[in-house]
Amino acid sequence: MQALLIEDDIEAARILVKGLRESGYQVEHAADGASGRSLACEQRYDIVITDRMLPQVDGLAIIEAMRGRGVTTPVLVLSALGGVDDRVRGLKAGGDDYLTKPFAFAELLARMEALLRRQAQAHSTTRLRVEDLEFDLLARRVTRGGRELELTARELKLLEFLMRRAGQVVTRTMLLEGVWDLHFDPQSNLIDVHISRLRQAVDRGTDQPLIHTVRGTGYVLRREG
Amino acid sequence: MRLNLFHTTAFRLSAGYTLLLTLAVGVTLGSAYLLTGRLVTAEVDLIIDTELKSLEDKFARGGIAGLTEEINLRADSWGRIGAVYLLADPAFERLAGNVTEWPFEGLPSERYPEFEIETIEPGRRALHPVRAALRRLPGGDLLLVGTDISQGRGFAEQFRIATLWGVGLSTLAAALAGFWFSFRLARRVGEVAETCQRIMAGEAGRRLPLAGARDEFDALAGAVNGVLDRLEEQARTLRATFDSAAHDLRAPLHRLRTRLEALLRASPALEPPLHESLEAGLREIEHLQRTLATLLQIALAESGAAPAAAAAVDLAQLTAELAELFEPVAATRGLTLASELQGPAVVQGNRQLLAQLLTNLIENGLKYVPSGGRIELAVRSLAGAVRLSVSDNGPGIDPANRARAGQPFVRFGAAAAEEGSGLGLSLVAAIVRLHRGRLELQGNDPGLRVLVELPASA
Numbered sequence: 001m002q003a004l005l006i007e008d009d010i011e012a013a014r015i016l017v018k019g020l021r022e023s024g025y026q027v028e029h030a031a032d033g034a035s036g037r038s039l040a041c042e043q044r045y046d047i048v049i050t051d052r053m054l055p056q057v058d059g060l061a062i063i064e065a066m067r068g069r070g071v072t073t074p075v076l077v078l079s080a081l082g083g084v085d086d087r088v089r090g091l092k093a094g095g096d097d098y099l100t101k102p103f104a105f106a107e108l109l110a111r112m113e114a115l116l117r118r119q120a121q122a123h124s125t126t127r128l129r130v131e132d133l134e135f136d137l138l139a140r141r142v143t144r145g146g147r148e149l150e151l152t153a154r155e156l157k158l159l160e161f162l163m164r165r166a167g168q169v170v171t172r173t174m175l176l177e178g179v180w181d182l183h184f185d186p187q188s189n190l191i192d193v194h195i196s197r198l199r200q201a202v203d204r205g206t207d208q209p210l211i212h213t214v215r216g217t218g219y220v221l222r223r224e225g
Numbered sequence: 226m227r228l229n230l231f232h233t234t235a236f237r238l239s240a241g242y243t244l245l246l247t248l249a250v251g252v253t254l255g256s257a258y259l260l261t262g263r264l265v266t267a268e269v270d271l272i273i274d275t276e277l278k279s280l281e282d283k284f285a286r287g288g289i290a291g292l293t294e295e296i297n298l299r300a301d302s303w304g305r306i307g308a309v310y311l312l313a314d315p316a317f318e319r320l321a322g323n324v325t326e327w328p329f330e331g332l333p334s335e336r337y338p339e340f341e342i343e344t345i346e347p348g349r350r351a352l353h354p355v356r357a358a359l360r361r362l363p364g365g366d367l368l369l370v371g372t373d374i375s376q377g378r379g380f381a382e383q384f385r386i387a388t389l390w391g392v393g394l395s396t397l398a399a400a401l402a403g404f405w406f407s408f409r410l411a412r413r414v415g416e417v418a419e420t421c422q423r424i425m426a427g428e429a430g431r432r433l434p435l436a437g438a439r440d441e442f443d444a445l446a447g448a449v450n451g452v453l454d455r456l457e458e459q460a461r462t463l464r465a466t467f468d469s470a471a472h473d474l475r476a477p478l479h480r481l482r483t484r485l486e487a488l489l490r491a492s493p494a495l496e497p498p499l500h501e502s503l504e505a506g507l508r509e510i511e512h513l514q515r516t517l518a519t520l521l522q523i524a525l526a527e528s529g530a531a532p533a534a535a536a537a538v539d540l541a542q543l544t545a546e547l548a549e550l551f552e553p554v555a556a557t558r559g560l561t562l563a564s565e566l567q568g569p570a571v572v573q574g575n576r577q578l579l580a581q582l583l584t585n586l587i588e589n590g591l592k593y594v595p596s597g598g599r600i601e602l603a604v605r606s607l608a609g610a611v612r613l614s615v616s617d618n619g620p621g622i623d624p625a626n627r628a629r630a631g632q633p634f635v636r637f638g639a640a641a642a643e644e645g646s647g648l649g650l651s652l653v654a655a656i657v658r659l660h661r662g663r664l665e666l667q668g669n670d671p672g673l674r675v676l677v678e679l680p681a682s683a
Contacts, residue, residue: 009476015483019490053472080475081468082518083525084577085533102479102514105486154549180550183577185515186584188591193553 001116003027006036006050006062007078019105025112033057043071047112052079052090060093067094074115078103087183106217110169117168128163131223133202133210135163142202149201154179158198162211162221171218195219228411228418235410239403247396254388261384265377266356270337273358276308276370284362289320292368296321307373309342309355315365322369333359342373354378413442417449425661426531426573429457463528471521478517482510519648522581523633526655532575537682540579540611541568541604547583548602551591559596562587565603570611571682574660582656585649586615586675594619594672610678618672627666653677 003025007013013029020027028045030036033054040048040062048066052059063075077095079086090098096118097111128135132145140156142149151159161178162170172191176182195211203209212220230236284292293312302308303323311322319326328340342353357371413436420433432453433446485507489500526532548564555562572579583602590600594617601616622630631654633647653675657664662679 009480012476012480012483015480015487019483019487022490053468080472080479082471082475082521083533084522084575088534100518101475102482102510105483105490180546181576182550182580182584184518184581184584187515187588188551188554190550190554193557194550197553 001025001047002045003112004030004036004039004045004048004050006030006033006040006048006054006059008032008051008054016105016108020109023109033059033062037062037065040066040073040075041069041071043073045073047115048073048075049108049112050075050077052077052081052086060090060095063094074118076108076111076115084183104217106169106214107171107173110171110174110218113168114165114170114174117165128160128166130163130166130210130221131208133163135160144202144206151198151201154194155198155201158194159202162219165221167220167222169214169218169220174218228415230407230411233407233411233414235407236403239399239407243396243399243403246399247392250395251388251392254391258381258384258388262381265374265380269356269372269374269377270358272372273337273356273370276372277358277360277368280310280368280370281360281362284368289362289364289366292362293321299323303373307353307375309357309369309371309373311367311369313367313369315367317367320366324369328355328357328369339374340371417442417446424453426535429460429531460528464525467521467524467528471517474517475514478510478514482507482514485510516648519652520633523648523652523655526578526652526659529659532573532578532659534575535573536576537571538574538576538579539569539571540613540679541566541570543576543579544583544602544604544613547580547587551584551587555591555600558591559598560591560594561599563599563601565601567605570604570606572611572660572679573682574679578656578659582653582677583613583615585653586677589649589675590615590617590619593617598672606681607678609681611681613677613679614674615677616669616672616674618669621668621671621673622666624668630666631664 001024003020005013005017005020005027007016007029008031010031013031017027017029028039030039033056036050036054037057039045040050048062050059050062054062057065059077059079063077066073066075074096075094077090077098078101079090079098080101082100087098087100096115099108099111126137128137134143135156136142137160140153142151142156142159158175158179161175173185175191176185195213199209199211203211208223210221210223212222214220280292280295283295287294289312296310296312299308299310300323302310309322309324311324311327312320313322313327314320317327317329317331324342328342329338337356337358339354339356342355344351344353353373353375355371356374357369359367359369362368417433420431424431432450435443435446437443485503488495489503489507494500495503544564545566545568548562552562587600587602594600598618601614603612603614603616605612631650633651654664657677657679660679662677665676665678667674667676
């Protein structure tokens with residue numbers, strides 16, 4: 001996978017590039033907005049990660065330039081601005097996701113993966129299936145091994161979110177954003193408790209658990225542990 | 226914004242002014258009328274007295290015969306000057322004069338009695354008021370001298386009608402002018418009030434309209450616009466300052482975190498004690514990060530004139546969602562999270578900030594209410610407002626400390642030992658202020674009740 005990182009903080013960028021390479025990405029780094037913009041518009045990257053505040057050309061201007069030229073590469077915006085309207089502005093400008101600094105490296109990886117998979121995935125499906133777990137999206141019915149599961153509306157939404165990203169690590173903040181539309185971090189271990197309830201419903205009484213905890217990061221729904 | 230015209234100062238002033246003007250014009254014209262009437266009467270009385278005097282002189286010189294002759298000489302004086310003469314005996318029988326009979330029942334008591342004479346003038350009968358005086362002559366005969374006052378009466382009547390018209394018209398004119406004046410004033414003040422409200426609602430770039438009349442309103446609007454320009458400029462500067470502060474604080478924190486995480490990923494893996502203390506360091510960074518984020522959010526909320534990205538938010542719906550989100554956590558801590566929501570309860574605001582407000586209040590309850598306790602969320606619509614209350618039966622806050630509870634970094638009693646930044650309620654207070662609401666902390670006997678009132682969306 002080809003990634004472009006546009007970041008003027010050389011020190012932070014160096015470590016990020018190293019981490020991404022270790023995670024299997026081929027990464028190029030642009031240290032200012034102008035060179036970042038011309039690289040980003042070349043369309044040879046699978047994903048662009050750009051800082052919001054850059055000298056000369058800022059992150060949002062880069063996205064606008066890309067979208068203006070029809071470049072659809074997914075863009076993840078990194079920002080030191082964490083105001084509620086900064087995020088909105090970042091997404092409005094055409095960014096696909098927004099991450100406030102400082103962030104956990106694992107969070108960045110999970111969101112990059114989600115953006116890359118989103119590109120590949122067709123959303124028009126009416127039925128999700130992971131092993132013997134089936135989700136009928138039209139009837140809002142879930143069965144595990146043919147047995148119907150009783151789930152609340154929110155649990156259904158949570159399970160759908162996980163099943164659509166089966167095999168991918170999903171972080172707690174991604175779940176808060178995607179399932180509850182909350183863009184801040186409550187202090188309580190809310191998500192863990194909701195997942196454990198869902199796990200009770202989905203995995204209890206089976207010898208093959210599907211919902212797994214990824215230590216320090218989040219959760220993943222897949223076959224083996 | 227439409228002002229109630231009848232409640233405006235301008236309307237009250239002009240109503241008072243109209244009343245005063247009516248009174249002044251009424252008194253002026255009324256006293257002129259009375260004075261003129263009195264003057265005219267005095268002149269008539271003087272004429273009558275003079276005539277009487279001259280006829281008494283004739284009587285003194287020529288006796289009754291001389292007087293009778295004189296009166297007969299003046300028989301045509303009614304037609305010429307409207308004068309009336311009558312000489313009658315003690316039994317009121319006419320002896321001479323241009324009146325056919327004694328006009329009174331016996332002797333009138335007034336000094337200048339009045340009566341009416343019926344005349345036949347070409348084409349019509351007319352009644353003429355006459356003012357008179359009488360003398361008893363030596364010998365007992367009565368001498369009556371009078372004069373036609375119909376002209377004076379007509380003049381007085383016209384004067385009276387003119388006075389009434391004058392008072393009426395000036396009252397009407399004053400009332401119309403006052404109404405127009407207060408209407409115009411109310412409209413311009415209403416425009417100013419409406420613009421101010423819009424600015425408060427987030428249209429920071431809006432300015433008061435100038436009528437171009439260079440009047441006192443334009444002067445006022447100009448001055449207010451100057452203040453608004455200044456405030457907007459300050460808000461911009463403040464915002465830029467916060468942005469730089471956020472950037473300059475987060476960037477090194479970001480580098481620190483990135484480095485620590487890179488160390489944790491390093492291979493070969495670090496010695497376990499080193500690994501653990503690095504992880505502890507990361508947790509400290511997360512705590513610092515959270516405090517910084519909350520502080521910046523408070524600062525942004527306090528500096529803002531209106532919530533960013535404001536939209537209609539049903540607080541009952543949002544509270545239901547958060548209650549559902551927090552209910553499992555509350556259950557694991559042995560707490561009951563109940564809600565009584567009467568929706569829709571729509572306010573104009575930022576959904577994320579309102580959710581953060583609810584989150585902080587619920588998390589406060591989770592933190593301080595001991596196991597077995599209860600947290601109640603209630604939302605209902607009042608007239609023009611939406612009221613949210615979060616009540617618990619935990620330790621509560623001492624009444625003396627409640628007012629300070631919303632200040633940053635303030636914690637009490639058991640809470641002081643707890644983890645947390647002490648910023649939770651400050652952020653709640655800032656969000657409430659940003660949404661132009663009211664925050665109140667009450668006792669719940671036992672426990673705490675936090676009341677938040679936000680203006681209902683129009």
